[in-house]
Amino acid sequence: MHSRRFDRPIILTRHARLRMDERNISQAELLAVIDTGETRYKDDSHLWAFKHISERADNLVCAVLVLEDSVVVKTVMHHFSLEASP
Template identity: 45%
Template structure:
């Protein structure tokens, strides 16, 4: 998977993949989140991205990630 927004490949950690499966979050939703979500940086490389998804019961999805030579999705969160 590739992010045009960040111009790097996206790597999903095992933990993030497991959380996505548990919450029925698709790779398409993850890509939309990364490409169109609101970004908040903790520092130069660590960030969160959040986006509202109207068609989901847990409609606010966010991701914690590290941006270096690739975007590493470390954890996948879903909240109301």
């Protein structure tokens, strides 16, 4: 996968892959979250990307990202709340 928004390859951690499987989040949905979702930065390289996906009842879908030479997806959540992010 490649992020158009960040113009970098996307790397999924083992943890992120497990959570995607557990929560039935497809790679296409994850890519939509990363490339077209809203973002909230913790600092220059750590952020949350989140998006409402109308076909899902468990929204918001969120990915925790680290921007390095690639976009590293640390975990993937659903039922995300903006109050949960600092």
